[in-house]
Amino acid sequence: MTVRTLAGRRGSSARRAVLGLVLAVLGAANAASATTFTFERLNRVFESVVDELAPVQVGPAHVVLRSPEHAFTLRRHLAELKPGAGGEHSIQLELAFSGWGVLEADVTMGTLSTRLSDRVVVPDQSLAISGRAVVARTDGGYLITPTVLPPSISVRIESQLARRLFSLCRPMGLVLVNLDCQALEAALTAIDVPLPAPGQSYLLPDEELTDLDRQGLDLYLGTSAR
Numbered sequence: 001m002t003v004r005t006l007a008g009r010r011g012s013s014a015r016r017a018v019l020g021l022v023l024a025v026l027g028a029a030n031a032a033s034a035t036t037f038t039f040e041r042l043n044r045v046f047e048s049v050v051d052e053l054a055p056v057q058v059g060p061a062h063v064v065l066r067s068p069e070h071a072f073t074l075r076r077h078l079a080e081l082k083p084g085a086g087g088e089h090s091i092q093l094e095l096a097f098s099g100w101g102v103l104e105a106d107v108t109m110g111t112l113s114t115r116l117s118d119r120v121v122v123p124d125q126s127l128a129i130s131g132r133a134v135v136a137r138t139d140g141g142y143l144i145t146p147t148v149l150p151p152s153i154s155v156r157i158e159s160q161l162a163r164r165l166f167s168l169c170r171p172m173g174l175v176l177v178n179l180d181c182q183a184l185e186a187a188l189t190a191i192d193v194p195l196p197a198p199g200q201s202y203l204l205p206d207e208e209l210t211d212l213d214r215q216g217l218d219l220y221l222g223t224s225a226r
Contacts, residue, residue, distance in 0.1 A: 034082040054192035059178040070101025083224035120159035162188035
């Protein structure tokens with residue numbers, strides 16, 4: 001009876017050890033399936049890439065923003081791709097960038113309507129974007145179709161526009177009781193840039209990638225498909 005009990009305990013311990021080993025191996029394999037990419041040719045200056053900016057609404061104050069001229073420098077980036085269900089890939093994108101631009105603001109506060117304009121600086125900053133996308137090899141590059149994306153990203157800016165808007169707001173605050181001038185000023189120190197709606201496809205051209213970049217992407221896509 002004692003021998004059978006010890007044997008059972010030893011067998012149970014062995015099974016738990018084997019099960020733990022299997023789970024550890026599966027976990028390591030799952031973690032290893034996430035692959036990171038950096039495409040050095042994309043670390044450069046881009047001009048006029050933002051089509052629209054999100055409007056600002058603070059109480060009765062409404063501000064429509066646009067940037068007719070701008071550029072940003074992508075200083076570094078890291079994209080982590082991990083295969084998911086249905087041919088999708090989870091994507092974690094980290095960006096470090098800076099830039100400049102001309103920002104125009106059409107301001108409406110009660111009966112007052114005016115336009116402000118200023119040259120702005122986008123200071124060095126980083127942000128992370130999480131989403132999912134379908135990635136497929138196609139003629140001339142890689143077709144990327146986001147299926148899940150946040151609606152927008154927040155970008156910090158430095159300019160005199162926020163202070164000028166605050167100065168304009170102060171006298172209006174005497175007649176518009178719900179007008180929060182400090183909140184309005186703060187809203188112009190970081191602007192929301194809408195991201196594309198899920199479902200739109202974008203081509204990452206072959207010429208934007210080195211031979212090693214394409215080999216790495218092809219290997220990842222081939223492995224994830226299996």
